[in-house]
Amino acid sequence: MNRTLIILSAITAVGLFFSGIALPTTADAQTAAKDRLALMKSNGKNFVQIKKATDTQTITAAAKAINANAKKLASADLWPKGSHGGDTRAKVEIWQNMGKFIANLKSLENASDNLIKVSLGGDLGNSKKAFGAMARVCGGCHKEFQAPKNK
Numbered sequence: 088m089n090r091t092l093i094i095l096s097a098i099t100a101v102g103l104f105f106s107g108i109a110l111p112t113t114a115d116a117q118t119a120a121k122d123r124l125a126l127m128k129s130n131g132k133n134f135v136q137i138k139k140a141t142d143t144q145t146i147t148a149a150a151k152a153i154n155a156n157a158k159k160l161a162s163a164d165l166w167p168k169g170s171h172g173g174d175t176r177a178k179v180e181i182w183q184n185m186g187k188f189i190a191n192l193k194s195l196e197n198a199s200d201n202l203i204k205v206s207l208g209g210d211l212g213n214s215k216k217a218f219g220a221m222a223r224v225c226g227g228c229h230k231e232f233q234a235p236k237n238k
């Protein structure tokens with residue numbers, strides 16, 4: 088390598104270091120971050136479907152999907168230590184307060200379970216109310232544990 092190349096690659100390395108594009112450290116952490124984001128994105132899709140729904144059947148189906156996602160998300164395997172930072176918006180507070188974080192996921196499981204039960208009753212108004220209660224669980228957790236979008 089000649090001098091210019093060495094200098095160039097040193098500059099690139101420093102640039103990468105400061106640009107903050109580094110992913111979580113280990114391969115496991117990267118896989119976990121990818122898997123949990125996919126589950127959350129599914130939550131988002133189903134959330135919108137419930138919001139737009141004009142019948143309780145649609146709400147029941149979407150609430151079932153969220154309920155299944157909540158159960159999967161409560162696995163500690165998806166939140167390994169050191170899997171914050173980089174491209175994930177998971178705040179370091181999750182690992183400082185894992186008990187509360189997992190309890191929030193349990194609340195989501197219960198709130199979506201309730202939404203399924205209420206929706207099976209067939210009353211759209213009641214169903215939308217139960218949806219509101221579930222939405223507060225999503226919002227409360229994001230406020231505390233999800234970093235704002237920075238890109």
Ligand code: HEC
Binds near residue numbers: 123188222229232
């Ligand atoms: C236990 C806390 C918690 C609950 C409850 C929760 N979320 Fe999340 N959510 C997070 C965290 C943390 C992230 C960031 C994950 C990451 O980037 O690795 C996230 C990410 C997301 C994203 C991805 C945003 C992006 O970066 O593309 C969506 C969409 C989302 N959540 C929707 C929902 C919906 C809808 C609900 C309720 C049905 C919900 N979440 C419930 C903690 C939670």
